[in-house]
Amino acid sequence: MGVCVFQWSVFFLALLAAASSSLAFQSDELLVDDDEFGLEGGVQRKPPEVAHTRSPPAATSTRKRFSDPDPDSKIQFQLEHAFGDSDFSPAGTFTARLKTSNHGGQTLTKLRFSRNAFTSEEKDKFSNLLKADDFYRIRLPSNVLNSPGRDFVISSVKARCLPRDGLDEHVVIHTDGVNILAVNYGAPGSCPYRRQLKLPSKWSFNSHTVLKNSEQAPRAPIFTEEILGGGEDGEGEVAKPPEKSLWAKYWMYLIPLGFIIMNAITQAMNMPEEQAAGQGQAQQPTAVQRGGPPSAVRRR
C-alpha cells in the first residue's frame, strides 16, 4: 500500500510537471484600460499574460497585407447599434492592435473603445425602447480586416437592462485571429425578470469591453507506465459491486435464526430438567450438573 501511494504521488507529480503549462493557464481576457473609462470592472481583471490562442493559418491575403516590418499594426472597426427594428447606425469605434506572432497568426490585443454619445434623437428612440421593453441591438463586423467580412455578428439586450445611474454596458467580443465570432452585449450586473421601467439619470455610457479567445482543452491524462498496473487495478476495483458484509445482506434471516437457536438451546437445556422433574430425580448425573445453575437461579 505504501508503495502504491508512493507511486501515485510520483505520477501525480510527474503529471503536474508535464501538464503544468495547461493547468496554470488562465483566461486571457483583456480588459480595456480602466483609467480611460473609469470603470468598476476590476472583477474581471486577469494578468495579461501570453495569450494561449491557437494560431490558425490566416488567409494569405491578410497576411500579405500585414507583412510590413512593423509586427503590430493598428486597426479600427465600428460598433453599430439599432433601436428595436430600426436600421443600424454607427455608435462607437474600437481600436486595437493586431499582433502578428512568429508563425504567422494574428491576434487582437489592446482593445480600446470610444463610445459616441447619444444624440437627442437617439435618446428619444432609446426612451421609446424602454417604454416598450424592446431590444437594443448592436453589431460588429465578423472580420476586422475587411469589414464587414462575411456577415455581422449581432447581439441584443432588452433596453431596460441597461440603465443604472447612467447606461452600463458590458461587451464581450469572442475573437479568433482577425475574425470576430460573436459579441455578447448586456448589462454588467443582473437584470431580474419583470424588468422595471427606469430612465437613466445621465445619458452617458459606462462601457466594459472584454476580448476573449479560445481556451485550450485539458489533455487526457497519460499514465505511461501505469497503464498496465494502475489502470487495470482501478478498473477492476470499480467493476466490483460494493461488498456487503454477511450481516448486512442477511440480517433479516440471521436475527430470527439467532432467536430460534437461542430458543432451541434454552429448550434443550430445559428438556433434561423437565425429564428430571417428571421422572423424579435424574438418573444421569451429567444432566443434573448441566441443569444445575439455571434451576438454582429460579429457585431463588
Next chain:
Amino acid sequence: MAMAVRVFLLLFILFSSSTTPSFSLYEDQVGLMDWYQQYIGKVKQAVFHTQKAGRKRVVVSTEENVVASLDLRHGEIFWRHVLGSNDAIDGLDIALGKYVITLSSEGSVIRAWNLPDGQMIWESFLQGSKPSKSLLSVPANVKVDKNNLILVFSKGVLHAISGLDGEVVWEKDFAAESIEVQQIIQPSGSDVIYAIGSVGSSQFDAYEINARNGEFLKKNGAVFPSGFSGEMLLVSDDLVVALDATKSSLVNINFKDGIKFQQTDLSDLEGGSSGTAKLLPLKLKEIFAVEINAFVVFISVTGQGKLEVVDKLSNTVVVSDQLLLLEGQQAVALVHHGDGKIYLTVKLVNDWSNDLLKESTVIDHQRGFVHRVFINNYIRTDRSHGFRALVVMEDHSLLLLQQGEIVWSREDGLASIVSVATSELPVERDGVSVAKVEENLFEWLKGHLLKLKGTLMLASPEDVVAIQGMRLKSSEKSKMTRDHNGFRKLLIVLTRAGKLFALHTGDGRVVWSLLLPSLCNSACTNPTGLSIYQWQVPHHHALDENPSVLIVGRCGQSSDAPGVLSFVDTYTGKEINSLSLAHSIVQVIPLPYTDSTEQHLHLLIDVDQHAYLYPRTAEAISIFQREFSNVYWYSVDANSGTIKGHALKGNCASAREVLDEYCFDSRDVWSVVFPSDTEKIIATVTRKSNEVVHTQAKVIADHDVMYKYISKNLLFVATVVPKASGEIGTATPEEAWLVVYLIDTITGRILHRMTHHGSQGPVHAVFSENWVVYHYFNLRAHRYETSVIEIYDQSRAAANNDLWKLILGKHNLTSPISLYSRTEVVVKSQSYFFTHTVKAISVTSTAKGITSKQLLIGTLGDQVLALDKRFLNPRRTVNPTQAEREEGIIPLTDSLPIIPQSYVTHALRVEGLRDIVTVPAKLESTTLVFAYGVDLFYTRIAPSRTYDSLTEDFSYALLLLTIVALVAAIFITWVLSEKKDLRDKWR
C-alpha cells in the same frame, strides 16, 4: 425439542437455498424484460432458390443495405448481413447454384456468400476510373466449368470474375472509349460478349468481346440522327429498344451483324394519344413495357423487328421480371390494387391473351399500394404450374402470396424508424368479470405453487420449463393497461414509409399501425414523415380522453416544401385530424404551455422564419400572448457556419389581405458567425426538453456547495477545420483542431469555448443537466477520446451561501431567472481515452432525476454499452482524498473502462444502430431504453439498481414461509414456556 429442531432445520434449508441478490443479468433472465426484433428493410431485389433445395428460400437485398436469406415457408431469416451504411447493394444474384453474389458500393465491391449459411466465400475490390452504371450479370447455366465467369461492369471497366474464388480473370477498360455502356449481353452458348451503349446522344456503339480472354473482336457503330434519351432495354439477344430524343417514338436497334435502326412512332402504335413515354426498366424478353399517359403499354417484338401492342393497362399495375418456365416459356406477373384486394395475374409472354393464373388476395388497407413484385413457380400436385409472388408494399412490408392467400408477412418498415415518441396506456378500469378473476386466481395459485416448488428445489425439469415459460410470457407485462411502475407503455414510431406503428413495451408486438392517409394522399407528391411530437397528454381527464400525437411531415424532399400535420389518437391508432399547410416547416418548437384540453402548444417555423402557432384556437393565442415576449429560438445553418437567435416581433405583415393572427414575424436577436476557413459546424446538441433535474446544488467533499448551471437554453456546438472534416487520417494533427462551444440560446452568449488541438470529428455528444459528454478522435494519440464539460453557476453560489437565508426560505432558488443578467459560470472539463468507435450516445432519464445517470453508448459493433457518469467526472483526481472518495470520486485513469457485463444489449446486436431513446418509467430507479436501427431492441435498466422495489425474482413464497415459520415458532415456544411456567409454579 424435536419440533424446535425441525423448525430450525427447515429454516436452515430455506436460508441456504435462498437466492443471493443479483445485479447483473443472468442467462435465464434474458427476454424477461427486454425484447429484440430483427428486420431487413424494404426489399430491392429478390432471387428465389427453390429448385432441388431442401429448404426453399429467397435471397433479398434491401434499401437498408441488408442481404438476407429468408425461409420461403415462414418468412424467417436464415441468415442476414448488414453492409455498411455507405455500401449500397446494386446487384444480387446466385452463381453456381450455391453462392449469393452481391455487387455493392457503386460496383466497387463484389462478394460471394455461401447460400446455406451465409458465410462469406470471397470478396473482390474492383478498380475503375470513371463513375458509371454498375451491372452484374451471372450466367444462368449451372455447369461448373472454366467458362463460368461473372461479368461485372462498374466504373467504366468490364470485369470477368471467376465465380469460384472471386479472382479477376480479365478486364477491359472502356474509360478511353467515351461510351456510356447500357447493357452487357452474353448470348447463351456463345463466346462473345456484347457491350452496347451510346456515345453522346446519338451515336450507338456495340463492342464484341471474346468471353474467354477479354479481347476486342469487333466494334460496330452507327449514328442515329434523332438521338436517344434515357435507358436502353434489351429485348432479345440481338435487339435493344430505346426512346428517341423527343421521347415520342421507339427505336429498335439490331446490333448483331452491323447496326440497323428501325423507328416506330408511338402514336402510330398506340393509336392517337401522344405524350412523353418512359421505358419501364424490366428484364423481359420479346416484350417490353412503356409508360405513357398514365398507361402501361406492353409491346411485343415480332420476328422482323416489328412492334405490336399487346396490352394496355393503367399505370397502377406493377410488373415483375420474367420467369423462365421449364418448357422454355416466359411468364410475367402483373399486380393490380383495388378495393382492399390485390389481384395477381400471371401471363405467358408469347400467349398474352390467356391468363396462366388469376388470383385475388384480401389485404389490409394499412399496407398501401404494391411497390414491387417478384414471382417464382412451383409444380403443383396436379403437375400444373403454380406461382408464388413476393410482394413489397408501400409501407415496406414484405408478403408472400400463394393460392390467393398471404402465406407470411414481415413488417420490414420497422427497419427504417425516423422518429419515436411514447404514450401511456389506458388506465385500468373497474368491473372485470368474475369468471375471469376466478380463472386468474386459479392460474395465479398454480403459478405460485410452481414457483414455490422451484424455490424449494422440488421442481422437475418439466416444471422448470413451465416456470421459465411463465416468466417469459407473463400476461402481466403485455397487458393493455397502465401499470403501477410505468413499465408498460406504447412506443409510437414513425417509419420512413410514412407509417405509424404502436409497439407495446412489454413484448414488442405491434398494437396498431397506420399508414398516414394525409401523407399518402395524391395531393402530396413524394411525402416524407419528419417527426413525432406529443400533442395531447391528458392527466386530469386520463379516464375519458385519449392521448394523441402530432406527426409533422412535408410534401417533397426540399425544406421549402409545404408541410403536413396529422393528429393521431394513440389508443385507437386512428387519425383524428390532418392539416395540409400552406407554409413549409423547418423547425417545430413544442412550447411548455397547454390549453384547457391539455393540448400542447406548438410553434412551427417556416423557411422565411415566420412562426405559426398550433393549435389554431383563440384560447391558444391568448395563452401565447401572455408569454409572447419570452419566446426565443435559434437556427443553425451548418452550410454558412452561422447560428442565429430569433425572437417574435408581431403578427405577420403579409401581403395577403387576410391577417393571419396565428402567424408571427420574427427578428434576429443575435448571431454567431464562425470563420469559414477555420471552422465548420459538425454537431449541435441541446438538452432534452422534458428532462427533470432533482438537485440543483452539489455538496462537494469540503462541505462547500456548487450550484449546477441548469438552463434548458444551452446549446453545445462542435466545429472542426474544414480540411479535417473528412475521414480520420485525411488531415495531420497540426492542421486539425476541434472547438467546442456552449452557447446560451436566448442571448447568444458564449459561455465556454475550448479548443482540442490535433482532434477531429465525427463528434457524438449528449447534453444533460449541467454537463456535456462528447466523443471525438484524437489524431495525436491515435485514439478516440471522450471529454466531459460541467458548468457551475458562480453567481448563485455567492448569493445563496448564507445558510440563514436558506433556512428562513429567503433564498432565490425559486425566483425567475433572467438570462439577461450577467452570469458567472465555472466550467470544469476532463478528457479520457475511449477505445470504441461510437455510433450514438444517449443518457438515462428517470422520473424525478434522483437516480444517478448512465451514458448509453452505441458502439461500432451495434451494441449498447452502459457507462456510469461517475467515470466522466471532471473532479476526478489521480489521488482523491478520503473525503472525495466518500463522495464517490473514482481515482483518475487515462481511459474509460469497458466492463463486458455492462452491455445493455447482452449478447445481441442491434444491427445498423442509429439511435438510443430513453424514457423514464414511473418507478424512479428505472429507465426504459429503446435502441433502433435495422433491428429493434428494448429493455429497462436501473442505473443505481432497483433500490426502490424488490427484484423480479424476489421470492415472496420464501418470505411468507419465513413469516409463517416464525409465527409458528413463536407460538410453539410460547406454549412450551407456558407449560414450563406452569410446571415451575407447581414446583
